[in-house]
Amino acid sequence: xxxxxxxxxxxxxxxxxxxxxxxxxxxxxxxxxxxxxxxxxxxxxxxxxxxxxxxxxxxxxxxxxxxxxxxxxxxxxxxxxxxxxxxxxxxxxxxxxxxxxxxxxxxxxxxxxxxxxxxxxxxxxxxxxxxxxxxxxxxxxxxxxxxxxxxxxxxxxxxxxxxxxxxxxxxxxxxxxxxxxxxxxxxxxxxxxxxxxxxxxxxxxxxxxxxxxxxxxxxxxxxxxxxxxxxxxxxxxxxxxxxxxxxxxxxxxxxxxxxxxxxxxxxxxxxxxxxxxxxxxxxxxxxxxxxxxxxxxxxxxxxxxxxxxxxxxxxxxxxxxxxxxxxxxxxxxxxxxxxxxxxxxxxxxxxxxxxxxxxxxxxxxxxxxxxxxxxxxxxxxxxxxxxxxxxxxxxx
Amino acid sequence: xxxxxxxxxxxxxxxxxxxxxxxxxxxxxxxxxxxxxxxxxxxxxxxxxxxxxxxxxxxxxxxxxxxxxxxxxxxxxxxxxxxxxxxxxxxxxxxxxxxxxxxxxxxxxxxxxxxxxxxxxxxxxxxxxxxxxxxxxxxxxxxxxxxxxxxxxxxxxxxxxxxxxxxxxxxxxxxxxxxxxxxxxxxxxxxxxxxxxxxx
Numbered sequence: 001x002x003x004x005x006x007x008x009x010x011x012x013x014x015x016x017x018x019x020x021x022x023x024x025x026x027x028x029x030x031x032x033x034x035x036x037x038x039x040x041x042x043x044x045x046x047x048x049x050x051x052x053x054x055x056x057x058x059x060x061x062x063x064x065x066x067x068x069x070x071x072x073x074x075x076x077x078x079x080x081x082x083x084x085x086x087x088x089x090x091x092x093x094x095x096x097x098x099x100x101x102x103x104x105x106x107x108x109x110x111x112x113x114x115x116x117x118x119x120x121x122x123x124x125x126x127x128x129x130x131x132x133x134x135x136x137x138x139x140x141x142x143x144x145x146x147x148x149x150x151x152x153x154x155x156x157x158x159x160x161x162x163x164x165x166x167x168x169x170x171x172x173x174x175x176x177x178x179x180x181x182x183x184x185x186x187x188x189x190x191x192x193x194x195x196x197x198x199x200x201x202x203x204x205x206x207x208x209x210x211x212x213x214x215x216x217x218x219x220x221x222x223x224x225x226x227x228x229x230x231x232x233x234x235x236x237x238x239x240x241x242x243x244x245x246x247x248x249x250x251x252x253x254x255x256x257x258x259x260x261x262x263x264x265x266x267x268x269x270x271x272x273x274x275x276x277x278x279x280x281x282x283x284x285x286x287x288x289x290x291x292x293x294x295x296x297x298x299x300x301x302x303x304x305x306x307x308x309x310x311x312x313x314x315x316x317x318x319x320x321x322x323x324x325x326x327x328x329x330x331x332x333x334x335x336x337x338x339x340x341x342x343x344x345x346x347x348x349x350x351x352x353x354x355x356x357x358x359x360x361x362x363x364x365x366x367x368x369x370x371x372x373x374x375x376x377x378x379x380x381x382x383x384x385x386x387x388x389x390x391x392x393x394x395x396x
Numbered sequence: 397x398x399x400x401x402x403x404x405x406x407x408x409x410x411x412x413x414x415x416x417x418x419x420x421x422x423x424x425x426x427x428x429x430x431x432x433x434x435x436x437x438x439x440x441x442x443x444x445x446x447x448x449x450x451x452x453x454x455x456x457x458x459x460x461x462x463x464x465x466x467x468x469x470x471x472x473x474x475x476x477x478x479x480x481x482x483x484x485x486x487x488x489x490x491x492x493x494x495x496x497x498x499x500x501x502x503x504x505x506x507x508x509x510x511x512x513x514x515x516x517x518x519x520x521x522x523x524x525x526x527x528x529x530x531x532x533x534x535x536x537x538x539x540x541x542x543x544x545x546x547x548x549x550x551x552x553x554x555x556x557x558x559x560x561x562x563x564x565x566x567x568x569x570x571x572x573x574x575x576x577x578x579x580x581x582x583x584x585x586x587x588x589x590x591x592x593x594x595x596x
Contacts, residue, residue: 118461123464250423357492366462367560368563372493376500378497380496384583388436392406
């Protein structure tokens with residue numbers, strides 16, 4: 001193992017598979033191997049990163065266009081939603097600018113993501129299942145049920161671990177609450193106005209229209225003005241649990257990377273703590289250190305918003321696609337289109353799903369797509385038998 | 397093939413399931429075994445075949461290629477990692493695309509599970525759990541030179557053939573010397589002869 005680390009087998013461009021003899025003899029080793037002490041947090045190359053590096057110009061152009069259109073639409077929505085900037089709070093300008101960057105980044109990456117064969121086929125099939133009238137007639141409650149259990153209450157996380165489910169729910173609802181409050185505020189869509197200047201009677205307006213009037217001194221008023229504090233109180237224990245787990249749980253530690261796994265949690269905690277400190281400053285310190293805290297809070301939020309499309313937070317955007325996938329499989333099952341293994345007859349999945357996967361494999365030039373018609377166990381047994389009869393005949 | 401990697405010799409496997417138990421004991425996936433041990437002709441032969449992830453190099457990780465959520469990471473050392481828990485949507489594309497039948501799926505947890513060559517151990521120079529406990533050396537972890545020093549004359553192959561396609565892997569299999577020039581058969585049955593489906 002004298003060679004420097006090569007950037008993964010992933011980067012080899014020679015597509016012709018070769019007959020391997022013994023490792024090392026032909027100098028094709030990819031040292032150092034896992035035993036060379038690169039550490040569990042060694043840098044990795046995700047399929048996305050690899051795809052991005054060899055991104056066709058057409059995909060890149062389409063993604064740039066999507067990003068420009070979405071961010072342009074958001075700018076227009078901000079301008080018109082704030083009544084031609086009449087309601088726009090210039091103190092919140094950095095946040096608003098960050099959301100425009102966020103919109104560009106999310107649209108760009110989303111376009112690149114759904115352009116890859118595996119995602120594209122499921123993306124199309126998911127939407128096709130959603131818009132099929134026939135499917136809707138057969139199972140009208142399927143989509144709302146899946147959305148609630150899968151995206152809202154995240155039942156699948158409970159199957160992984162109850163503690164992780166609880167912590168994720170805290171983060172999820174905290175972030176939803178924070179996003180619902182802050183995004184419209186920074187865009188100038190929400191305003192809180194008081195006829196008497198300093199209250200206690202306030203009016204909440206959306207796009208200039210009065211939605212609700214409240215007394216800032218009563219419970220509703222307290223809730224309205226402390227919504228972000230409540231969000232922070234939800235997020236901090238959830239993110240702290242995950243941070244603790246990342247330091248203690250062997251499964252989580254294996255292969256974890258600081259920028260990918262730790263930074264998002266630290267960002268959530270920093271945002272929440274600095275946000276709470278703003279309230280602390282105004283209540284207990286008479287505004288002492290408020291300006292510094294406000295800048296610290298703003299910087300952490302802005303960086304986090306810009307980070308969303310590039311790191312772990314992108315799962316927020318990706319996850320709804322899972323509902324499409326589930327719906328696609330569900331509709332296949334409704335029609336009893338189960339595909340049995342060619343050898344043992346065990347159900348592999350739905351027929352349309354198997355056909356979809358075969359199509360994906362053909363797109364990717366993986367020339368063994370007919371193998372998908374066998375269940376994983378039969379693949380192993382058939383390979384074992386082939387070895388037994390053709391490689392080492394004395395094996396029995 | 398990776399520098400230090402796993403070498404599988406089914407001829408030495410006695411089907412004792414020690415590898416399965418050891419894998420289940422691993423602290424990084426407590427209670428779940430990632431290794432498969434299959435009896436190829438159950439009832440009439442004791443022949444068995446242990447299967448770990450072969451860490452495909454060319455084409456690189458078909459499981460990662462077909463993943464719609466881009467959840468499977470290939471680390472710089474060629475190890476195909478288990479699906480990222482944040483991203484995995486439990487679609488089972490990887491399960492059914494893997495030519496070796498390696499990944500498993502937990503449908504309740506919507507999560508793929510697969511061998512990552514005990515990354516928590518191999519990253520620090522330790523052998524994977526299965527290779528550590530295998531009593532017959534059917535699973536061997538090291539370099540090919542170390543293997544050949546221990547077992548003089550042994551040869552390994554890292555290319556498998558499925559129909560007309562070949563897959564080169566990071567994990568290798570022990571083969572007789574006269575077979576070393578040929579890829580190991582992947583087991584894909586002949587499905588068509590002269591345009592006629594011969595499966596049934």
